[in-house]
Amino acid sequence: MPPAPRPGSIPRDIAAVADYEPFARRCLDDNAWAYLAGGAADEHTLRWNRAAFDAIRLQGSVLADVSGGHTRLTLFGHDYAHPVFLAPVAHQRLFHPDGELATAQAAEAMDAAMLVSTLASTRLEDIARVGRAPLWFQLYVQPDRGFTRTLVERAEAAGYRALVVTVDAPVWGLRNREQRAGFQLPPGVEPVNLRGMSMPGTPQLAPGQSMVFDGLMAHAPTWRDIEALRGLTRLPLILKGICSARDAQQAARLGIDGVIVSNHGGRTLDTLPASIDALPVIADAVGPSLPLLLDGGIRRGSDIVKALALGARAVLIGRPYLHGLATAGALGAAHVIKLLREELEVTMALCGCARLQDIDRRILFTPLPGRTSEPEKR
Amino acid sequence: MPPAPRPGSIPRDIAAVADYEPFARRCLDDNAWAYLAGGAADEHTLRWNRAAFDAIRLQGSVLADVSGGHTRLTLFGHDYAHPVFLAPVAHQRLFHPDGELATAQAAEAMDAAMLVSTLASTRLEDIARVGRAPLWFQLYVQPDRGFTRTLVERAEAAGYRALVVTVDAPVWGLRNREQRAGFQLPPGVEPVNLRGMSMPGTPQLAPGQSMVFDGLMAHAPTWRDIEALRGLTRLPLILKGICSARDAQQAARLGIDGVIVSNHGGRTLDTLPASIDALPVIADAVGPSLPLLLDGGIRRGSDIVKALALGARAVLIGRPYLHGLATAGALGAAHVIKLLREELEVTMALCGCARLQDIDRRILFTPLPGRTSEPEKR
């Protein structure tokens, strides 16, 4: 493990985003680390999210004129400086005393969009007030549907630009690492946006009934809730947590504005595919009219290029900016975004792409038939 | 290795079924461990049984309404609360003084069906008397065919619901791990159900004759024995230990009621395929009219879902419940079943399946052509 970093400064040895991880481990206790680093069950999907990116080959393109290139994009009617968005992560005060406020500062400094979690440890209105970073609100549909509506109205009122409904976590995943660590929220960290919400009591199950089916899932959101939300808000409505082409097609049929292809960072159902493996399957199924974003496994600018080549308009990063946050607060989180954006630009230049739209599957390497389609793993 | 568990209590660190394995190792001597943990020869099949499950990807399904879902099934005319059956394992008093009686208690407590081995260290009648768990009887056809008939009659008389004939172990597999450990049954553990049976003497081989072909295999069961058993009992007749589509088709032709796809836990012929790899080949060959069960490698609720998606009606678990038994007796074995059932329900919910019948190959992820069909191994 590296030495503890000097508070609020970037450690000298950081050359890439992944270099922050050991520093973050150094800065966090076992409880917070189990929450941040862990995935569901045996953590296959968690590992695959990374390994799948490494196995995708670029073929580069030389001698193109990319002077004057840029990374700008327009999404759901707004302009963004680059396609690196901050994924919604709960309880960020677990990782740094400034929590979501520091993240918002980093996002503003680096012109990044930030997705704010329903389970943020800071009030969504306070986050909106801290700066001018573009904000989207991530919604967990609550058992109390009325309170859920209130959350949407609060996000709209606070100027959030889009509503992202997480649909892949109706029950808590089998977070064995957290269970083994006895994870719990420490004093002072709580989901403040849910204050005042009425919680359903422990369900009274009849003999033979199931805690999962008759208890936890009884209040879980369904497509009917999505239709209701569709009628409730004028914000762009985006579903997060889809790995299946069928689900994405259903979203398209219901007029959803966008889909974030995600396996919840490997935290819900283990052995879901790497999100980058699910992306092109979904992209082929829904076509270009439904904007897709990719969440999970991004650690390199080249990963962003690969995601865009396979059908994403933008990507979400999660653990990387929290590693920066844990290590050096807002400065660390901002540095992570900066590193990724620089790597993105270098990769675009080496692939002959001056604009994000120039990135398509032609920049990926296709081997000769009869050779393996993917290189050996490390 | 973990500390010894407190007798009869569940160790604090258990979050998943596999967590029991190191505790079981701690509780057993080398002799019993070699028998429980070992496989045939180089133990490739033993490892593949697990690895093959890990490489199968689910794609999940979101926003389905699964409230009121359940795990019930009907098989061979009986109802079962869930598809987790206890595989027939010999000599269970090797693993805990209460042996099969504790297993039967666990089965009853968790509404699980239990398959009782011909080589149980407890009389099959005593097991039937201890509780109300649904019982099937596993039969090894003995050289003494008359005694074999007696075993079937005893099982019928004791209320066993089905007869499972193990067909893949006519000769002892090359259990090199057991040989190296010098495995032998300790005093007090014996196959009590075979008491009184006449054993064939050591065969007198002519020069050039083979101990295998002319000795051991001379009394091995053949399809003719299966036909004879078919005429002998009204119980559902199930063959256990088939990995080949041809054998399963032959079973169907003979009117066998069901097949358990199994490689004997990797204990007979090394480099047989993982049973989960053999399952869909067999399912495609015999069609839906012959019920299949899957034995081998189940460690997660998601494994059960995968097995059902690939053609099984139910699954057998073996080593996992014995790890629980060795660690904490009936309580441990019951806990193992409980963990798997809960994981099964969570996985079903995250795959949008309210009932076992909803589980089919559509919940499995199919990658884009040109990407590898299976993810990298750990």
Added chain:
Amino acid sequence: MPPAPRPGSIPRDIAAVADYEPFARRCLDDNAWAYLAGGAADEHTLRWNRAAFDAIRLQGSVLADVSGGHTRLTLFGHDYAHPVFLAPVAHQRLFHPDGELATAQAAEAMDAAMLVSTLASTRLEDIARVGRAPLWFQLYVQPDRGFTRTLVERAEAAGYRALVVTVDAPVWGLRNREQRAGFQLPPGVEPVNLRGMSMPGTPQLAPGQSMVFDGLMAHAPTWRDIEALRGLTRLPLILKGICSARDAQQAARLGIDGVIVSNHGGRTLDTLPASIDALPVIADAVGPSLPLLLDGGIRRGSDIVKALALGARAVLIGRPYLHGLATAGALGAAHVIKLLREELEVTMALCGCARLQDIDRRILFTPLPGRTSEPEKR
């Protein structure tokens, strides 16, 4: 490393052929070990020879009647008790003082055929005199073609049943492991069958000429030599060291009696395919009329069954019997053959094969399309 074995006795822990390897390492010095264990260059082919076998899956077959089965075969007009032949290995007194004589005793005791190397450290006539094991003579075509003829005549006179010409080693392979160890024959070990042969002097190369092409290869055997040998002897003429379908087809065209598919135990050209991978390609190219034998990588009876399923009539073992020889002399070599034969019979029984002719590709497992064709490696 294990303790030194008691001279002339089988160590207690041997349960399988591979168990002899560490004992052999213990009994040999670094010089002999480098020669025995090493392969060419980076030893990829050496490892692949083994790994390829492990990756081939059997599917077994149950309930067949195999009583009275056997392992006998007829090859080139002679009967053999089983298909485990001893590969020609040079300099066997490197591994045990009794060298080839001990090997011949083991072969006789276990009814195995033995291939005697041109480079044996014992006179071919002395080997023929020691017992009644069936013998084949392995011929390296010498620069002195007259002496080569004499060798053939000596083998014929001594009663050898077949002539095996090794064709894959016209130049010494890049035996880097031997080079690093500074391998040399110790005093008292020499290729006695070549005594009296005239050696060509060091070639005088003109500027720009190549030691390989103009020196070493100038005397290398070509197809013309094979045709000459064909006219010279009435013994069955077999070529050893072919991995390419084209070469095997050429052999068939010239009326060669048999081909041993072999990469010289990974000792000549690194990254040749595993011999078991080359076998079916060659079998498909030449059809059943040209008998094929398989050499390289056999460590299990199941490997023999796989080789026969993929087109071989018999197999050669090399390092395994030398591990036995180094550990326990003739007794150890005989035990190795015995273990393999027993495993062969058990595997045949579990695959429903009563005779070698019953073994064909149908006993191999074919996965569902879309699943990987080979399982993960250890």
Added chain:
Amino acid sequence: MPPAPRPGSIPRDIAAVADYEPFARRCLDDNAWAYLAGGAADEHTLRWNRAAFDAIRLQGSVLADVSGGHTRLTLFGHDYAHPVFLAPVAHQRLFHPDGELATAQAAEAMDAAMLVSTLASTRLEDIARVGRAPLWFQLYVQPDRGFTRTLVERAEAAGYRALVVTVDAPVWGLRNREQRAGFQLPPGVEPVNLRGMSMPGTPQLAPGQSMVFDGLMAHAPTWRDIEALRGLTRLPLILKGICSARDAQQAARLGIDGVIVSNHGGRTLDTLPASIDALPVIADAVGPSLPLLLDGGIRRGSDIVKALALGARAVLIGRPYLHGLATAGALGAAHVIKLLREELEVTMALCGCARLQDIDRRILFTPLPGRTSEPEKR
């Protein structure tokens, strides 16, 4: 790590080219080693360059008459004794005080062609003067296009036979290993051929402009520069650093004389394919009329044969000769070339190829359909 070698002598343990690497590590400080050994980002491509060669299988060919064979070739109107060319590597005085002069001596001694880098630490005229090795000049197009022209004229005047324009490094790759090591040129090592060149000042970026697109790439060479060079020199014009078939086709359209398939030794864009994987794709796209060379990963004579089989006319080696140079100066570099040439000849002989033109895809092994197309990795 091995002991330090005796200055100017070949260590005793060297049996193959790769054996020089640990000695080179021993002789270099961390700064020089980071530069020599490192690749871009996570160094996937760096590893794949090697692993891809190891996974390609030869099938050999026996009994061909290859006496009188040779390794000569004609390329761009000149004859070469063998196809092992020395890749252009900058700053060679980092590795040995004699730097490029020692390399040129080794090239001359071993009849090898040497590509001299724009960033050589020795004047290109001095290198040309030191001996008679065939020289090609590697050109980095400089922001100062006039100075670039001067470099070309100097190379022509000094008798360089060809002009190789490196096109894959318009921006510095993400050399994280160098960054972590704080790599910098030590005193006394500088790109002397660029002395007197005017450097563009730090670009003044407007808000929202990008250092990559508006700064670094503003002066990067494009296809227009290549066309200008085409008109500027009569030397054969070769592009180095192409992994994409489209780029190679464009080069062919512009009348470029040759292409070096290369990923810059894994030093520019990580997850580019192994160059040997890119080669056949490009060869199939451009056909035989555009000569291809292969750069990256060569460590064995068999690698050279594989590259030629897949479409290359010659290969470049980089790190291997620098390992020799660092270990034993000109003698070490020469020894590396000698080892590779000897291995090349042995491999040709064992593949039945008397001349380079005899090497084609038929010497590669093609497995049976249904078996994996590549063997397991070490």
